[in-house]
Amino acid sequence: MEEEEMLENSFDVEYWARENYWALADLFGPYYMDRRIQSSGLVWGTEPSMGAEDTLKFFRERGVEQILDFGCGYGRDAVFFSRHGYHVTGVEHSKEACRAAEALYQFERSKAEKITKQSGKKTSFGSFTAVHADIRSWSSPSDLFDAAFSFKTFHQFRHDFEIIPGQKAKHHLSARNILDFLSRFVRPDGFVILSMFSTKDDYFGKGKYIEEDTFDIRGHRPCAFYSEVRLRDLFSSMNIHKLDLLEIPENHPPDGEHTHRMWLIIASKNGSGPLGFESMM
Numbered sequence: 001m002e003e004e005e006m007l008e009n010s011f012d013v014e015y016w017a018r019e020n021y022w023a024l025a026d027l028f029g030p031y032y033m034d035r036r037i038q039s040s041g042l043v044w045g046t047e048p049s050m051g052a053e054d055t056l057k058f059f060r061e062r063g064v065e066q067i068l069d070f071g072c073g074y075g076r077d078a079v080f081f082s083r084h085g086y087h088v089t090g091v092e093h094s095k096e097a098c099r100a101a102e103a104l105y106q107f108e109r110s111k112a113e114k115i116t117k118q119s120g121k122k123t124s125f126g127s128f129t130a131v132h133a134d135i136r137s138w139s140s141p142s143d144l145f146d147a148a149f150s151f152k153t154f155h156q157f158r159h160d161f162e163i164i165p166g167q168k169a170k171h172h173l174s175a176r177n178i179l180d181f182l183s184r185f186v187r188p189d190g191f192v193i194l195s196m197f198s199t200k201d202d203y204f205g206k207g208k209y210i211e212e213d214t215f216d217i218r219g220h221r222p223c224a225f226y227s228e229v230r231l232r233d234l235f236s237s238m239n240i241h242k243l244d245l246l247e248i249p250e251n252h253p254p255d256g257e258h259t260h261r262m263w264l265i266i267a268s269k270n271g272s273g274p275l276g277f278e279s280m281m
Contacts, residue, residue: 029156032221033094037074043252044073046104048080050248051151051195051264056084058193058242058266064146068185070135070178071153075101078128079108081149085124089145091131091138098130105130135181144187152262154178155197155223159213159230175224175234183238183269192238193266196226198245201261231263238267 036043059067065087069078072090074097081088082105092098105128112123131138158174182192198204199213204225207217213225226234231243248260 030093030095033073033092034096037094037096037100040253042074042076042100042104044076044250046076046079048077049151049195050246051193051262052077052080052149054244054246054264055149055193055266056081058191059086059147062146062191064191066143066145066147068140068145068148068182070148070150070182072101072130073097075104075128075130077149077151078130079105082126082128083108083112084126086126088126088128089131089141090128091133091135093132093134095132098132101128101130135178140185145185145190146187147191147193148182148186149193150182151195152197154194155225156221157224158211159224159226159234179234186269189268189270191241191266191268193264195246196231196263196265197223198261198263199225199227200245201225202259226263228263231265235265235267238269240265240267242266 058064059081067078067081067086067088069081069088069090072078072088072092073094075090078088078090078101090098090101092101109125112125115121116123154175157178160174160176179192179194186192203215203217203223204213205215207215207223210216210222213227213230214222215225216222228243232240242265244264246262246264248262249257250260251257
């Protein structure tokens with residue numbers, strides 16, 4: 001209760017001390033998402049992200065069927081993949097987001113079934129299951145996934161590993177550690193598709209400096225940005241198929257209309273694609 005009160009009292013303050021944030025990140029992440037959905041609803045709309053649309057063609061080409069959507073939020077990308085016949089498991093640490101994702105899936109599936117009934121043409125709707133869990137302690141199904149997908153999630157994590165007093169090293173909330181956990185749920189020749197904020201984004205450098213390429217833009221949660229060099233280093237143990245810099249327009253409170261510049265990276269766990277590093281900017 002003391003930690004929850006600390007979060008409540010700190011939510012709107014302009015200064016969130018680095019030590020407090022990283023130590024309480026496990027609590028603050030789901031708390032922030034719960035609060036945002038409660039106050040703003042489906043703030044990014046129900047259409048899929050640009051990252052999901054770009055990834056769909058790749059999934060078709062590579063015969064992907066089973067997808068893990070890490071940090072699926074309220075499900076706009078997971079349901080999009082499901083609408084195209086894929087079987088998606090979304091792992092999300094926010095209870096409110098999981099509820100919203102299940103509701104969005106049921107709504108879209110009902111629409112598809114109605115169309116089928118009226119037209120007589122069978123739709124290729126897949127499946128979706130929302131799992132309220134922390135990826136680091138989640139017990140996955142016995143079968144590994146063909147691909148792990150995550151859009152606009154990794155900016156919440158520190159770039160690399162650093163032991164925090166009171167946290168076990170193997171459970172540390174860093175991009176490198178979370179990527180390692182994701183990889184374990186993907187078959188040996190499977191794929192990992194992530195989006196990350198680029199250092200070319202307009203928000204880079206704004207707000208309070210926390211650490212290298214990390215800034216507290218809103219006064220309560222640091223945002224980690226990635227240069228191409230840093231991203232390449234993060235995926236150095238994988239084979240990178242594609243690296244694009246996307247310009248993603250958004251319109252939601254409190255920023256109104258704005259555009260993010262985000263990396264979309266598609267990589268595999270082994271040599272099932274072209275060697276080398278592809279960059280398209």
